[in-house]
Amino acid sequence: MHLTRFRINTARQQARSLLASPQRLHAAVMSSFADALPSDAPGPRTLWRLDRNAKAEVLLYIVSEGRPDLTHLVEQAGWPTTGGWQTYDYRSFLDGLQPGGRWAFRLTANPVHHIRRKDGEPTKRTAHVTPRHQMGWLLARQEASGFRILETPPERRRLPQGDEFQLTVRDERRHDFEKTGEQGSGPQRVPLVTVTFDGRLEVTDLAAFRQTLTLGLGKAKAYGCGLMTLAQAV
Incomplete structure (x- = not known):
C-alpha cells in the first residue's frame, strides 16, 4: 500500500478544470496506474481526497495498492520544472497501528x-x-x-x-x-x-x-x- 501527496498549482487553467469536476479528477487519478482495475473490482481500491487548506494550497492525497505515476498531473496541474509528488510506504504505517x-x-x-x-x-x-x-x-x-x-x-x-x-x-x-x-x-x-x-x-x-x-x-x-x-x- 502507498500514500501519495501532490500539491496542485491552482493558478493553472487545467488545474482549475480538474478541481471543478470530481469526475475529471477521478479520471486523472486513475490514469496514474498502468494496470488500474474497475472501481468495483474486489480488493483494495484507490482512494483520493482534496485538502483545500488555502486558496493557493490544495493538496491531493491518494491511497493505493500500486505505486502511482503522477507525471501527467505534474504537467497539467503542477509545477513541471520544480514540482513533483511524494509517495510513502503506507503498509509499514498500517502495521504499526x-x-x-x-x-x-x-x-x-x-x-x-x-x-x-x-x-x-x-x-x-x-x-x-x-x-x-x-x-x-x-x-x-x-x-x-x-x-x-x-x-x-x-x-x-x-x-x-x-x-x-x-x-x-x-x-x-x-x-x-x-x-x-x-x-x-x-x-x-x-x-x-x-x-x-x-x-x-x-x-x-x-x-x-x-x-x-x-x-x-x-x-x-x-x-x-x-x-x-x-x-x-x-
Whole structure:
C-alpha cells in the first residue's frame, strides 16, 4: 500500500478544470496506474481526497495498492520544472497501528441516508444537510469502522451546545456533474454533497480500522470521499 501527496498549482487553467469536476479528477487519478482495475473490482481500491487548506494550497492525497505515476498531473496541474509528488510506504504505517492508539484524523465524506417521501414509494438516497446530522452519520459508523471518536472533557464543553465529541464538520461542497451512463443510456447528472470532518479518535478494532483506512468509509469513493488520514494527536 502507498500514500501519495501532490500539491496542485491552482493558478493553472487545467488545474482549475480538474478541481471543478470530481469526475475529471477521478479520471486523472486513475490514469496514474498502468494496470488500474474497475472501481468495483474486489480488493483494495484507490482512494483520493482534496485538502483545500488555502486558496493557493490544495493538496491531493491518494491511497493505493500500486505505486502511482503522477507525471501527467505534474504537467497539467503542477509545477513541471520544480514540482513533483511524494509517495510513502503506507503498509509499514498500517502495521504499526495499535489498539488504543489515539490519533487526529481528517475525512472527507458523503453523509447520506435513505428516506421514503410517500408510502409505497421506493427509498431515495438523500444527503444530510445539517452539521448535527452529518456528525451523527459519522458517529453511527465509528464502532463498525474500528474506532471511537473521543469525547470532549466536560470542563471544555461550550454551553448550551455541549460539544460532546472532539469532532468538527466544515467545508460543505455541493457538486452537480455529468457522468457517462451505462452503454446506450447516455450521460447522467450526479448530485453530490461532501463535507470534511476533523477530530480525534481512538483505535478500538485494529482489523476493522485498517480496513477503513484502505477501503474507505461511506459512499462516493470514486469522487474524492472516504479517505481517512491520521496525524499524531496533540
